[in-house]
Amino acid sequence: MKIKALTVSEVNNYIKKILDNDFILSNLVIKGEISNLKYHSSGHIYFSLKDSVSKINCVMFKGNAYSLDFKLEDGMQIVAKARCSIYQGTGSLQLYIDSMQKEGLGELHIKFEALKKKLENEGYFDSLNKKPIPRFPNRIGVVTSENGAVIRDIINVTQRRNSLVDIVLYPAVVQGEGAYKTIIEGIKYFNKEKNVDTIIIGRGGGSLEELWNFNEELLAKEIFKSKLPIISAVGHEVDYTISDFVSDFRAATPSQAAEVAVPLESDIRNFIEDSLDKINNITLSEIGYQKEKLSNIKRILNLNSPEVLISNSFLEIDRTHEKMKEIISNRIDREKLRIKSLNDLLEAHNPLNVLKKGYTIVEDNEGKVISSKEDIKENDEIQIMFKDGKVKAKITNNM
Template sequence: MKIKTLSVSEVNNYFKRIVDNDFILNNLSVKGEISNLKYHSSGHIYFSLKDGSGRINCVMFKNRAETLKFRLEEGMSVITSARASVYTANGSFQLYCDEIEKEGLGQLYITFERLKEKLNKEGYFSPESKKPMPTMPERIGVVTSATGAAVRDIINVTRRRNSLVDIVIYPAQVQGTGAYRDVIKGIKYFNKNNSVDVIIIGRGGGSIEDLWNFNEEELAMEIFKSKILIISAVGHEVDFTISDFVSDIRAATPSQAAEIAVYLEKDIYKHIEATEKSMKNAIEDKLEIERAKLVSFESILKVNSPINKIVNSYLVVDGLKEHLNKNIKNRLRIQKERLSGFNNVLMAHNPTNLLNKGYAIIENNEEIIKSVELLNIEKDIKITLRDGSVKGNFKPFN
C-alpha cells in the first residue's frame, strides 16, 4: 500500500481541522501558573500555562484582554476558559483564551459579573438615578464596624477637615455570612429617622471573600431605594463591589469618603465671606439702580410738573399775544396804506386843489358852470377863489 506524501502545511492544516472539530478541545477550562508573560503593543497577551510536569502556549487577543478586571503577573495561578487550536504557520498547539480568573475565586467573579450585568440592565447604575451631593452636610451617618480601621479613618479625616460636622455611627458587621443585613439595617435606620445629610457605608481592605457582603443584591436594592445620598467606601482603590456601582458616589477608601462628604471648615468661612461680599455688592448695585430710577423719575416729574405746564402756558400765551399784536399792527399798517392811497387819489381829484393854482369855481344858482351857455345873465353868479368866494354879475364880451 502506497502512502500519500503530504506537505508540512497540509499536515498542519489537517491537525488543525481535527483539533478545531473536537468538542472538548473547543470548550476547555484550564488551570495553571502563568509564565513567559508578554503584554504586546498590539493589545494581545502572550503567555504560557504550566504545572509541575507540563506547559502549553496561550494567547488572549485584544478584544478579550480588554475585559480583564486585573493585570496578569508571572507566577499567578489562574483558570482560563479557552479553546485549543493549531497555529499553522509553525505547527504549534496553543490555547486561545476568552476569560481568565484567579484560581480559587473563579465562581465568585462569575457571580459578581452576572449580578453586575443584571443590575446594570435594570438601571441600578444609571447616572440619572444618582442623587446630588448636598452643598454643606452638617451630619454624616456612617454604617461600618465600630472597631475597624475604616471608622477611625473617617472620624480622623472629618475632625481634621471640619470640627462643626457631626458624625453618627451605626455599628454594623461588615464581614462574615449575612453581615450585609446589618448594613441594610443601618441604611434603613438613617432613612427612617432622616437624621443625617449623607450616609457612608464601607469597610477597610481585604480579600474578595472579605468584601463579598457588599456584592449582595439585597444590599444593592436597599442602596438604590435610599432617599439619602450614599457614598460607598469599600476596601482599597483597586477594589470594586456592586455597592460601589449602585451608590450615588464611589470613594476609593473610607478616608476619601470623608473628604468627599465633609466640607473644609476654612472653605465654609471663605464661602460665608464671599456670600456676604456678594450680597453687599448686590444690595449696593440694587440701591444704585433705584437711585438712578429715582433721579429719572424726579426728572420726569419736573418735566411734567403742573407749575412747568403753567409756566409753559404763559410762554405760549405771550407768544400768541405777540403774534396777535404783530398781526393787528400789520393789518393797521396795510389799512393805513390803503387809506393813504385812497386819500391821495381823492386829493388828486379834489377840485379845491385847483384853486391853489389860480383857478376859480363859478356857480350859478348852486350849479357849477362848465360852459358859457349855462350862465344866466339875470342872476348873480358865485365865484370861489383860493381864499374865499364873491358874488356879482357878469357882462359878456362882445
C-alpha cells in the same frame, strides 16, 4: 524476526491521540501558582503552573486570553479550565488553557459578574440617576462598624477639615452572613429621620468573601432607592463592590469619602466671601441700572407732564400773540400808507385848495355850484365860498 521502528513524529502523534482522547485530561480543572509568565507580542500567554512538588508548562492562546478580566502576575494562585496534550514539534507536554480565574473567587466572582451585569442593564449604574453630593453639609451619616478603623478615619478627617460638621454613626455589622441587612437598616434610618445631608457606607479592606455583604442585590437596591446621596467607601483602592457602582460616589478609601463629603472651612469662607462680592456687585449694578431707568422715566414724565404741556402751550400762545401783533402792526402800517396815499390824492383834487390861491366858489341857495353866468339872473341870491368861509350876495346886475 524483524522489528518495526517508529519515527519520532509517529510516537509523538500516538501520545497526542491518547491524551486528546482521554476524558479527564481533556476536561481538566487545575489550580496552581503562576511562574515564568510571558505575554507574547502575538497575544498568546506562556507560563508554568506549579505547586510545592511539580510544575507543568501552559499556553493560553490569544482568543482565550482576550476574555481575561484581570492581569496575570508571577506568584498568582489561579484555577484554570484546560486540556492536556503535547506539542508534536518538540514532544513537550503542556496544558492548553481555555479560561481561568483567581483561586478562591470562582463561584463568588461568577456571581459578582452576573449581578453586576443584571443591575447595569436595569440602569442601576446610570450616571443620570446619581445624586449630587451636598457642598455644605451640616451632618454626615456613617453606616459602619462602631469599632472599626473606618469611623475613626472619617472622624479624624472631618475634624481636620471642618469642625462644624457633625458625624452621626449608625452602628452596623459589616462582615459575616446577613451583615448587609444592618447596612440596609442604617440607610433606611437616615432616610426616615432626614437628620443628615449625606450617607457614607463602608468598611476596611478584605477578601472578596469578607466584602461580599456589599455585593448583595438587596443592599444595591436600597442604595439606589435612597433619597439621600450615598458615598460608598468599601475596602482598599483596588477593591470594587456592587455598592461602589450603584452609589452616588465611589471613594477609594474611607478617608477619601470624608474628604468628598466634608468641605474645608477655608473653602466655605472663600465661597462666602466670593458670594458676598458677587451679591454686592450684582446689587450695585442693579441699583445703578434702576437709577438710570428711573432717571429716564422721570425725564419722560417731565417732558410729558401737564405742567410742561401747559408751559409749552403758554409759550406757543405767546409766540402766536407776537406773530399776530406783528401781522396786525404790518397791516396797520400798510393801511396807513394806503390811507395817506388816498389822502394825498384827495388833497391834490380838493377844490378847497384852489380857494387858498384867491379863487372862490359860487353856489345858489340850494348849494349847487354855479359854473356859468347864464345860470343866474338879476336879484338871485347866491353864496360865495372863500377859503375862510361863505358870504351871501344878491345879484343886482347881470352883465
